[in-house]
Amino acid sequence: MRIAVFPGQGSQSPGFLSPWLALDGAADRLSQYSEWSGVDLVAAGTEWDADRIRDTQVAQPLIVAASLLSWNALQSRDAIDGVAGHSVGEFAAAAASGILSEEDALRLVGIRGRAMAEAAAAEKTGMSAVIGGEEASVVSRLEELGLTPANYNGGGQLVAAGALDALAQLTAEPPAGTRVIPLQVAGAFHTRYMAPAVETLRSAAGRVSASDPRVTVWTNRDGSSVTAGSDFVTLLVDQVASPVRWDLCMAAFSSAGVSGIVELSPAGTLTGLAKRALRGVPAVAVKAPDDLQAAADLLGSADA
Structure with missing residues (x-):
């Protein structure tokens, strides 16, 4: 079984879309994505600096647009048997699997980014990666500090989210055997702080049509596969304020x-x-486009 996965916020870097725009039709496609999302994605992906593309209302549509650009350029994508996305990457997964049209995915992620930016501005919060340690001990330490385990990423990585002073204390006094790395994000995503954004996105999601997926799709909620497109859209809305269980995926x-x-x-x-x-x-x-051949080779050689 061969799968495609789509990354989440924090994976972007200045200028990373420049090589993609050299592909035939990519500039026109990205201009269309810009119109749907409400963000100048061409400028964001080629000209804007790290601080500007860190803004969640820019970063979210930028990441989904980049994922869909590269997905459309992947000539062997018919060999994909399943998809999953990490956090906002679930919107790209929804489009790649046929649950949402690309237009609906980009429109919704633009709304999501703006709503989450507004929610993040209400209180000073952030996120930090906790690398290593024993998971139960890490979670216990977060609870002591009033922090939330927002991303269970697996591979010995958990992301804490909450108030900046509590995150600073976590860095100063980390759990045994861990390393704490503050993340360059604008708020405590996937926590109670994002509750206002859930309602905004739910209203917008109620106006789109969802189809059942053409391939297996796994959800961040609990790693289960979802067979009904409408159920996946509901999960897309709810995950704004609930933990990402990439470990279970x-x-x-x-x-x-x-x-x-x-x-x-x-x-x-x-x-x-x-x-x-x-x-x-x-x-x-x-x-980058130079990696497409390696992906095609993998899809051609992996056992079905």
Whole structure:
């Protein structure tokens, strides 16, 4: 079984879309994505600096647009048997699997980004990655500080979210055997702080049509596969304020007998986690057009 995975916020970097725009039709496609999302994605992906593309209302549509650009450029995508996305990457997964049209996915992610930016501005919050340690001890320490385990990423990584002073205390006094890395994000995503954004997105999602997926789709909620497109859209809305269980998604990949993983642009994070948690499963990160051939080779050689 061969799968495609789509990254989440924080995977973008200045200028990373420049090589993609050299592909035939990519500039026109990205201009259309810009119109749908309400963000100048051409400028964001080629000209804007790190601070400007860190803004969640820019970063979210930028990442989904990049994933869909690279997905459309992947000539062997018909060999994909399943998809999953990390956080906002679930919108790209929804489009790639046929649950949502690209237009609806980009319109919804534009609304999501703006709503989450507004929610994040209400209180000073952030996120930090906690690397290593024993998971139960890490979660216990977060609870002591009033922090939320927002992303269970697997591979020995958990992301904490909450008030900035509590995150600073976590860095100063980390759990035993861990390393704490503050993340360059604008708020405590996937926590109670994002509740106002859930209602905004739910209203918008009620106006789109959802189809059942053409391939297996796993949800961040609990790693289960979802067969009804309408159910997946509901989960897309709810995950704004609930933890991302990427660890359970990877466990599901293993149970399903996944034999090859292709991560779409801006790639690298999810293949890195897979190499630690799914040892022996070949994975290709499609960071630039030059990586498309390696992805095609993997899809052609992986066992179905």
